Amino acid sequence: MVSYKELGLVNTRExxxxxxxxGYAIPAFNFNNMEQLxxxxxxxxxxxxxxxxQVSKGARNYANATLLRxxxxxxxxxxxxxxxxxxxxxxxxxxxxxxxxxKSCVDTGFSSVMIDASSLPYEENIALTKKVVExxxxxxxxxEAELGVLAGVEDExxxxxxxxxxxxxxxxxxxxxxxxxxxxxxxxxxxxxxFTPEQCTRDPKTGRLIPPPLAFDVLHEIxxxxxxxxxxxxxxxxxxxxxxxxxxxxxxxxxxxxxxxEEQLREASKSAVCKINIDSDSxxxxxxxxxxxxxxxxxxxxPRQYLKPAREEMKKMYIHKIVNVLGSDGxx
Ligand code: G3H
Ligand code: 13P
Ligand code: ZN
Numbered sequence: 001m002v003s004y005k006e007l008g009l010v011n012t013r014e015x016x017x018x019x020x021x022x023g024y025a026i027p028a029f030n031f032n033n034m035e036q037l038x039x040x041x042x043x044x045x046x047x048x049x050x051x052x053x054q055v056s057k058g059a060r061n062y063a064n065a066t067l068l069r070x071x072x073x074x075x076x077x078x079x080x081x082x083x084x085x086x087x088x089x090x091x092x093x094x095x096x097x098x099x100x101x102x103k104s105c106v107d108t109g110f111s112s113v114m115i116d117a118s119s120l121p122y123e124e125n126i127a128l129t130k131k132v133v134e135x136x137x138x139x140x141x142x143x144e145a146e147l148g149v150l151a152g153v154e155d156e157x158x159x160x161x162x163x164x165x166x167x168x169x170x171x172x173x174x175x176x177x178x179x180x181x182x183x184x185x186x187x188x189x190x191x192x193x194x195f196t197p198e199q200c201t202r203d204p205k206t207g208r209l210i211p212p213p214l215a216f217d218v219l220h221e222i223x224x225x226x227x228x229x230x231x232x233x234x235x236x237x238x239x240x241x242x243x244x245x246x247x248x249x250x251x252x253x254x255x256x257x258x259x260x261x262e263e264q265l266r267e268a269s270k271s272a273v274c275k276i277n278i279d280s281d282s283x284x285x286x287x288x289x290x291x292x293x294x295x296x297x298x299x300x301x302x303p304r305q306y307l308k309p310a311r312e313e314m315k316k317m318y319i320h321k322i323v324n325v326l327g328s329d330g331x332x
Contacts, residue, residue: 002069003139004111008076009091011111011142012275015050016181016230019274024327025265028052028232029318030094030279032059035286035311037071038078041089043318045079047329050088052112052275056095069109088332092144094277102132106141114183118146122169129177137178144275147173148185150235167221174226181230181275184222186215188235192244192257192280200258208241209258214268223272231272237280238262238325240317246288250295257284262325269326276326282314289313 004011015026027044031037031053044051053075055068063071072091079087092112093105102113115132117125129145136143148165165184174182188194200209222231239259247254265276289310293300300306323329 001107002109004091004109004141007069007073007091007109008087008089009072009109009111010088011140012052012090012092012144012230013142013180015052015088015090016274018331019050019328020228020230020272022331023270024331025233025269025274025276026050026052026328027318027322027326028054028092028094028275028277029282030054030056030059030277031282032062034071035307036282036314037075039282039311039314040318041075041079042082043315043322044089044332045082045084045087047319047322048084048332049322049326049328049330050090050332052090052092054092054094054277054279055110056279057093057097057101059094065104065108072109084332086332096132099128099131099135102143103135106136106139110141112142112144112180114144114146116146116183118149118183118185122173126173126176129173129179133178133180142180143178144181144183144232145173145177145179146183146185146234150185150189164215164218165222167218167225170222170225174229181232182226183232183234184219186218186233187212188214188233188260190235190280192237192239192254192259192284194235194237194239194260195258197256209256211258211260214260214264216267219268219271219273226272229272230274232275232277233265233268233273234277236260236265236276237278237284238265239280239284243281243284243288246292247284250288250291252287252291265325266327276321278321281317281321285313285317286310 095116096102117128149163195211244257293306
């Protein structure tokens with residue numbers, strides 16, 4: 001059993017309480033490799049922003065669970081080396097799919113876990129979430145749960161509205177599960193293709209897709225039911241057009257990629273939304289920079305030559321999100 005406290009990590013409890021009070025959101029950036037981790041820590045240390053390092057089950061398999069734990073411990077030491085005296089870094093399991101996966105993360109140094117039982121019937125979601133909460137809380141590990149199904153091309157869900165979180169369920173769900181935060185569905189979705197062109201309108205000048213707006217009415221109803229309770233938004237990459245264009249210019253093929261407009265995320269951050277998940281934007285920044293570098297310097301084959309600019313691009317993107325979208329700079 002490895003406690004996250006020994007690794008210098010923190011859980012989400014205090015971060016979220018301050019974020020809800022202060023009207024900002026904590027960035028939850030997914031990572032799978034060293035360059036992403038370096039960029040996240042540099043961005044958080046430079047802006048003095050609390051940060052959640054998010055690891056999916058797939059990322060754990062890709063990078064190796066043991067190595068990841070040491071990377072998170074290393075991230076805390078690295079943040080201190082960068083002059084961040086008291087780093088507020090959380091290591092969080094993203095989309096935990098079973099009690100066993102969550103337990104394994106609690107037992108190996110995670111300070112927060114998500115149990116995503118949102119695809120199960122309501123009562124089964126409650127039962128599984130409660131089981132994870134009961135285990136995790138013994139070790140002061142915080143738990144995120146999910147209610148509602150994120151729509152999107154990835155899930156092959158077409159009628160987005162019918163899967164929004166039902167505000168009338170949230171009090172019962174939060175009370176009976178004891179979860180520390182709740183991921184809700186208000187129209188965000190995972191990946192770089194969040195909406196089909198048919199779900200969007202087109203900007204007449206640029207021809208770019210304009211996605212349908214988030215359901216702020218649902219968010220506000222949820223806030224009224226659970227005042228001050230930490231709300232989480234998944235699927236919140238904005239899919240910056242500059243990265244999509246850069247990928248496409250240098251040999252990529254990402255037609256009609258579209259994300260959540262940053263103004264809407266900025267608005268959400270000011271509400272009870274206190275954690276915003278971003279993964280795809282990091283993938284896009286990295287891929288765009290690597291493609292550009294290799295296209296312009298075809299003789300390069302040392303990975304450091306193309307991963308360095310990729311890391312710089314990700315760091316720039318993370319700082320932009322922290323400062324201009326989530327407003328978490330200076331809060332750590
Ligand atoms: O929500 C999912 C995250 O973007 C993680 O994706 O399972 O491909 O690592 P992944
Ligand atoms: P994006 O695909 O929009 O980056 O969402 C990531 C996410 O929700 C991770 O859980
Ligand atoms: Zn997610």
